[in-house]
Amino acid sequence: MRHLLSTKDLSRDEAVAILDIAEDMADVANREVKKLPTLRGKTVVNLFFEDSTRTRVSFEVAAKRLSADVINFSAKGSSVSKGESLKDTAQTLAAMGADAVVIRHGASGAPRVLADSGWIDAGIVNAGDGTHEHPTQALLDAFTIRKRLHGSASRGRALDGVTVAIVGDILHSRVARSNLWLLSTLGASVQLVGPATLLPVSTEGWPATVTLDLDAAVDAGPDVVMMLRIQAERMTAAFFPNAREYSRQWGLDDERVARLPAASMVMHPGPMNRGLEISSGAADSERSTVLEQVANGVSIRMAVLYHLLSGTGEARA
Amino acid sequence: MSIRIIGARLPDGTSRDLFIENGRFVDQLSGSQSSGSQSIDAAGLIALPGLVDLHTHLREPGFEQSETVLTGSRAAAIGGFTAVFAMANTLPVQDTASVVEQVQAFGQQHGYVTVRPIGAVTAGLAGQQLSEIGAMAQSRAHVRVFSDDGHCVHDALLMRRALEYVTTFGGVVAQHAQDPRLTLGAQMNEGALSNELGLAGWPAVAEESIIARDVLLAQHVGARLHVCHVSTAGSADVIRWAKARGVDVTAEVTPHHLLLTEELARSYDSRFKVNPPLRRDEDVLALREALADGTIDIVATDHAPHPVEAKDCAWGEAANGMVGLESALSVVHAAVVESGMLDWSDVARVLSSKPAEIGRLSGYDSAFAIGSPANLTLYDPAASRTFSVNDLRGKGVNSPYLGRQLPGRVITTIHNGYLTVSDGELVDADTVAKDAVAGNGGAHG
Numbered sequence: 035m036r037h038l039l040s041t042k043d044l045s046r047d048e049a050v051a052i053l054d055i056a057e058d059m060a061d062v063a064n065r066e067v068k069k070l071p072t073l074r075g076k077t078v079v080n081l082f083f084e085d086s087t088r089t090r091v092s093f094e095v096a097a098k099r100l101s102a103d104v105i106n107f108s109a110k111g112s113s114v115s116k117g118e119s120l121k122d123t124a125q126t127l128a129a130m131g132a133d134a135v136v137i138r139h140g141a142s143g144a145p146r147v148l149a150d151s152g153w154i155d156a157g158i159v160n161a162g163d164g165t166h167e168h169p170t171q172a173l174l175d176a177f178t179i180r181k182r183l184h185g186s187a188s189r190g191r192a193l194d195g196v197t198v199a200i201v202g203d204i205l206h207s208r209v210a211r212s213n214l215w216l217l218s219t220l221g222a223s224v225q226l227v228g229p230a231t232l233l234p235v236s237t238e239g240w241p242a243t244v245t246l247d248l249d250a251a252v253d254a255g256p257d258v259v260m261m262l263r264i265q266a267e268r269m270t271a272a273f274f275p276n277a278r279e280y281s282r283q284w285g286l287d288d289e290r291v292a293r294l295p296a297a298s299m300v301m302h303p304g305p306m307n308r309g310l311e312i313s314s315g316a317a318d319s320e321r322s323t324v325l326e327q328v329a330n331g332v333s334i335r336m337a338v339l340y341h342l343l344s345g346t347g348e349a350r351a
Numbered sequence: 352m353s354i355r356i357i358g359a360r361l362p363d364g365t366s367r368d369l370f371i372e373n374g375r376f377v378d379q380l381s382g383s384q385s386s387g388s389q390s391i392d393a394a395g396l397i398a399l400p401g402l403v404d405l406h407t408h409l410r411e412p413g414f415e416q417s418e419t420v421l422t423g424s425r426a427a428a429i430g431g432f433t434a435v436f437a438m439a440n441t442l443p444v445q446d447t448a449s450v451v452e453q454v455q456a457f458g459q460q461h462g463y464v465t466v467r468p469i470g471a472v473t474a475g476l477a478g479q480q481l482s483e484i485g486a487m488a489q490s491r492a493h494v495r496v497f498s499d500d501g502h503c504v505h506d507a508l509l510m511r512r513a514l515e516y517v518t519t520f521g522g523v524v525a526q527h528a529q530d531p532r533l534t535l536g537a538q539m540n541e542g543a544l545s546n547e548l549g550l551a552g553w554p555a556v557a558e559e560s561i562i563a564r565d566v567l568l569a570q571h572v573g574a575r576l577h578v579c580h581v582s583t584a585g586s587a588d589v590i591r592w593a594k595a596r597g598v599d600v601t602a603e604v605t606p607h608h609l610l611l612t613e614e615l616a617r618s619y620d621s622r623f624k625v626n627p628p629l630r631r632d633e634d635v636l637a638l639r640e641a642l643a644d645g646t647i648d649i650v651a652t653d654h655a656p657h658p659v660e661a662k663d664c665a666w667g668e669a670a671n672g673m674v675g676l677e678s679a680l681s682v683v684h685a686a687v688v689e690s691g692m693l694d695w696s697d698v699a700r701v702l703s704s705k706p707a708e709i710g711r712l713s714g715y716d717s718a719f720a721i722g723s724p725a726n727l728t729l730y731d732p733a734a735s736r737t738f739s740v741n742d743l744r745g746k747g748v749n750s751p752y753l754g755r756q757l758p759g760r761v762i763t764t765i766h767n768g769y770l771t772v773s774d775g776e777l778v779d780a781d782t783v784a785k786d787a788v789a790g791n792g793g794a795h796g
Contacts, residue, residue, distance in 0.1 A: 141665035143619030166549030234546035
């Protein structure tokens with residue numbers, strides 16, 4: 035694996051291998067010295083065209099635990115010619131000898147353009163591109179589900195037979211897209227839930243069922259309910275009447291949580307809008323995996339950087 | 352100048368020699384001139400009437416980094432064109448007599464093709480009030496086609512007024528059919544693929560609903576309507592329905608919408624980003640059918656050159672548009688001639704006589720007839736080439752066909768009786784400009 039651009043490109047074996055490496059990486063976090071020498075001498079650049087402190091810090095911690103040199107490059111705000119700055123920035127980083135570039139960009143496909151451009155010869159990790167994908171988020175979600183279900187016996191397992199309801203703004207969610215491909219590759223069955231205005235007009239070819247009715251989805255007793263963040267701009271653009279109505283129809287409130295089977299887990303990629311898509315009761319309950327997701331994010335990102343840079347995948351050019 | 356073309360095969364399949372003198376077709380060369388005449392062996396070549404593009408962006412004035420009247424004219428000539436209609440979205444906008452006269456004069460001076468400026472429907476393309484349509488129509492540029500292309504005239508009342516007003520001057524409104532509200536931030540055709548790629552969708556209904564409204568408006572006020580770059584199967588259905596009702600509507604399709612599909616967006620390669628966007632397979636097939644059955648009247652390129660930096664970026668940040676003049680004939684050949692849907696006489700109609708008729712450009716109604724202006728192109732249908740930047744002659748290299756195998760090649764282009772392309776290469780600019788001056792007054796139909 036040369037780049038990680040989309041979870042759609044991952045085979046089942048590759049995905050399980052990354053999750054297994056992440057198990058090893060998680061063990062490192064429990065040591066007194068939380069550091070491996072694996073990527074010593076490698077340079078990882080966090081190239082963020084959009085603000086995302088959480089994701090950037092997660093990648094930074096991951097790279098540092100592997101002893102890589104980390105450069106944070108915040109390229110936000112060049113409004114005149116953003117495209118030119120992607121190219122110029124990439125060439126600048128290439129000249130500095132970056133081995134991997136972790137890129138967050140507001141335009142869908144920007145990581146792919148970077149990988150195909152010839153501007154830079156480095157491994158590219160997509161840390162979220164527009165409304166396209168966020169592969170490491172999906173990997174950490176899969177890791178979290180597997181860990182909850184199988185604990186210390188997780189290694190080597192996929193997610194066969196696991197049922198996952200992804201709820202909310204599917205249309206604009208890169209988290210939903212990456213999870214859709216990855217979870218189904220791993221054998222889970224995925225149901226997408228949300229108002230028609232926030233569901234794609236066509237999901238032909240998507241390995242998922244679709245429903246508009248959260249209550250029906252809850253009553254089906256899914257193993258996982260994954261709530262997505264509602265962005266403030268969706269409310270001003272008439273995708274739904276107002277926050278109260280959204281919350282009533284598609285929010286995971288205490289009453290709906292109570293109807294879930296005892297073992298069902300509640301996930302959220304953060305940051306949460308408490309009281310909108312998720313109640314505090316749901317967010318803070320035993321079912322909630324929110325904090326595990328954050329911790330597992332570091333392990334997954336260590337695994338991805340390790341996989342890309344240490345030569346365990348295909349030989350790098 | 353006199354030219355003898357030996358053994359050309361005409362679009363109707365017959366072969367004969369063609370004689371050109373003083374800018375026009377003649378039945379034989381006069382004795383005095385035949386000694387100094389040029390002979391062109393056209394064995395194996397098809398003679399097509401000079402191609403006419405009703406939809407070209409020449410970018411001058413204002414965007415000379417993308418294209419100029421000269422460079423765009425050269426791109427047109429190498430593609431077999433002898434006339435182009437230059438869209439109004441220049442800077443300043445082609446919304447006054449002085450700007451359209453300037454563009455027309457540049458074209459005349461360079462001489463590669465006849466340049467007919469298109470006038471803006473609304474002042475500054477702003478969609479607020481009508482531009483000086485009468486002044487442009489009565490200027491030396493004789494503007495007959497009015498378009499806000501790039502923007503839809505979306506205000507229904509303004510569109511009604513425009514349709515009514517241009518009839519005074521024998522003009523036509525060429526509508527860029529795109530509901531702006533339904534296409535906010537749109538990046539590609541809306542469907543399963545746009546959803547997978549996370550690119551904001553440009554739904555077919557945003558085009559079809561405007562066309563449906565406009566054909567009804569045109570019928571109501573008894574005006575002529577032309578629909579630019581039809582891109583969906585549903586649009587073809589609406590136009591077919593309107594023609595059956597007797598609405599005076601014509602429509603164009605671009606070469607790229609006849610050949611390419613949205614699947615190309617998978618690469619996020621912004622060369623394939625265009626407005627309206629590339630659509631589905633079934634749209635491409637429906638557009639070919641509509642062109643073959645006459646629902647869609649013509650092929651027009653929507654030649655849209657951009658500087659490299661406008662495309663060298665992420666998809667969402669890239670400019671819309673593709674260059675198309677140099678490749679148009681080969682693409683039409685590949686899309687609808689090789690499949691047997693159109694023959695060469697149909698090609699002559701959809702790429703020459705009909706666009707000239709829609710644009711009220713004289714001299715193209717009876718191709719190759721004795722006494723009519725000598726505008727033609729000789730095309731080698733047996734040639735095949737891997738299309739590359741070396742085949743482009745304009746400033747833009749944003750061609751979606753780079754690296755693609757395309758049939759055919761333009762060998763010769765003759766504009767008003769003088770050569771603009773010879774042996775597959777452009778005649779130099781000075782020679783063409785001199786010939787254009789010498790030919791003036793001789794062959795203007």
